[in-house]
Amino acid sequence: xxxxxxxxxxxxxxxxxxxxxxxxxxxxxxxxxxxxxxxxxxxxxxxxxxxxxxxxxxxxxxxxxxxxxxxxxxxxxxxxxxxxxxxxxxxxxxxxxxxxxxxxxxxxxxxxxxxxxxxxxxxxxxxxxxxxxxxxxxxxxxxxxxxxxxxxxxxxxxxxxxxxxxxxxxxxx
Numbered sequence: 041x042x043x044x045x046x047x048x049x050x051x052x053x054x055x056x057x058x059x060x061x062x063x064x065x066x067x068x069x070x071x072x073x074x075x076x077x078x079x080x081x082x083x084x085x086x087x088x089x090x091x092x093x094x095x096x097x098x099x100x101x102x103x104x105x106x107x108x109x110x111x112x113x114x115x116x117x118x119x120x121x122x123x124x125x126x127x128x129x130x131x132x133x134x135x136x137x138x139x140x141x142x143x144x145x146x147x148x149x150x151x152x153x154x155x156x157x158x159x160x161x162x163x164x165x166x167x168x169x170x171x172x173x174x175x176x177x178x179x180x181x182x183x184x185x186x187x188x189x190x191x192x193x194x195x196x197x198x199x200x201x202x203x204x205x206x207x208x209x210x211x212x213x
Contacts, residue, residue: 064089066099067106079110125199132201135172135193139204140164146186146209155182156207161191165203183207 063083068076072093076082081102084093093099100106140161145153158177165172178192189205 062086065102066093067102067110068099070098072098079114081107081110125196128196128199131170132193132195132199135165135170135195135203136201138165138168138170139206140168141206141208143208143210144186150186152184152186152207155184156205157182161203161205 062085064086065081065083066089068078068080068082071077075084082099089099094101142156142160142164144156147153157174158179159174161177161179162172162174172193172195176194178194183189183205186207186209189207190202191205193201193203195201
C-alpha cells in the first residue's frame with residue numbers, strides 16, 4: 041500500500057501543491073525571446089522567475105495595480121498609433137497630389153547620361169517638404185529615359201501612394 045501512495049505523490053510538491061499547476065504570473069518589462077513581448081502577462085515556473093527574469097529586470101510581479109498600469113499604457117500607445125497612422129495617411133494623400141520634376145542630361149534620343157534613382161526622387165520630395173526616405177520609393181529599376189513615370193511610395197504598413205515623376209532634359213547653358 042505504501043508503494044501506491046509514493047507513486048501517487050510523484051506530481052505533488054512538499055507543500056502539497058501540484059507540480060503541474062505551480063506557476064507564477066509575471067508582467068514582462070522587456071520582450072523575452074520565446075516567452076513574450078513587453079507588457080504581456082505570462083505564466084512561468086517559479087525558479088525561472090526567481091533565478092532569471094526578476095534579477096535581470098526582465099519581468100515584475102503581475103499585481104492588479106501593475107496590470108491596470110499596463111492596460112492604461114496600451115491604450116495610450118493605441119491612441120498614439122492611431123494618430124500617427126492618420127498623420128501618415130494625410131502625408132500619403134499630399135504626396136499623391138504632388139508631381140516631381142527632375143532635370144537630367146540626355147542625348148537627342150531621350151536616353152539619360154546616367155539614371156534617376158529612388159534617392160533622387162526622395163531628395164526632391166524632401167526639398168518640397170515631404171518626409172520621404174529613399175527606401176520608401178519603390179522603383180522597378182532606374183529611370184533611364186526622358187518622360188513621365190508613376191512611382192510607388194510605400195510610406196508605412198498598408199499606407200501607399202503613387203507620385204508622378206517627370207524626367208525632363210537639363211537646360212543647356
